[in-house]
Amino acid sequence: MTAPDEPLETVTLELDDPRPDEVLVRLAATGICASDAHTHSGRIPSPSPCVLGHEGAGVVERAGANVTHVGVGDHVALSWMPSCGVCRHCVSGRPVLCTAAAPALLAGTLLDGTVRLHRDGRPVSHYSFLSTFATHTVVPAASAIRIGREVPLAVASLVGCGILTGYGAVVNKARVIPGSSVLIFGAGGVGLSAVMAARVSGAGQILVVDPVASKLEEAKIFGATDGLVPSEHLVERIRDLSGGGVDYAIDAAGGEGILGQAFAATIPGGTIVCVGMPDVHARPSLPGPELVRDEKIVTGSLYGSSRPSLDIPSILRQYAAGVLPLDRMITQAYDLDRIDHAFADMHAGLLKRGVVVFDEALAGFATPPVTLAA
Ligand SMILES: [Zn+2]
């Protein structure tokens, strides 16, 4: 990406060697996330020129001198939230709040504040530490999570953002228990991952709200019991269906007014988890007396409130065991030089997830020479 809204270019860049706490990864596949598109459009500010992409999986080609947890030839899924391991949040088991990682992420550098990418000698920024729209990438060692070789790397790539975000909101933050009712706003990649997580958590009722009726049908394939299109009487319908209100509500959309609906549709003592990123100027309000009297919990969840080095392998083991049908998330695979088609298909609402494939054998998915929007 040379600049916001300029056409994406496929070019050859210079990539420096990994430093002692970094690894060089040859990518097999990368998922395409809405955040990439929001950065390309300028809605999410990020330094440019840069290499976009933040859901990737591949094979370690070189490891820095200090790296001990992965070695050459290991299969890795990449986490865009590397943690320092020593700040108070890392030590308390909440590495997604790591105070060391966030400033470098926003600056478009690696953890030491410098870049490994150059074009004709001039610096090119990283994106979310990973820059996975590329055949190779140098990432912080803490971003490289070793995974089993039995998992297709296209599936593993998706776990690094959307799947972990939706799954973790349900399992780590809401802590859904068997027999409970879960309401999920949004049936995109994150929402469908939340549906899968609610199902494996034993939820008795999984209600999904999305304005696109076809997405509601897909949500049912992943485990949703009820699909609802937003309407004037949405909250009343949810209360009717759930016998007075749901135990948990997950906002995987982040749109205006959703938090208020989620709050109203939840039973006293229930939990509302905000996952979808709202507009930067959003200032949602809640009914104060009910917040006190009904003891509802309203909380945010970043990156699935996860511990990526534990949660990513755990999710992939559940995929390998046939419990989480993660491969069904992939609608279409693309070559890198057709990434603009992938963005167009995503904007047209045709993709659960699109992936760019660099190595068909390792990725486990072929790239047919067609695009969905064509
Ligand atoms: Zn993402």
Ligand SMILES: [Zn+2]
């Ligand atoms: Zn930290």
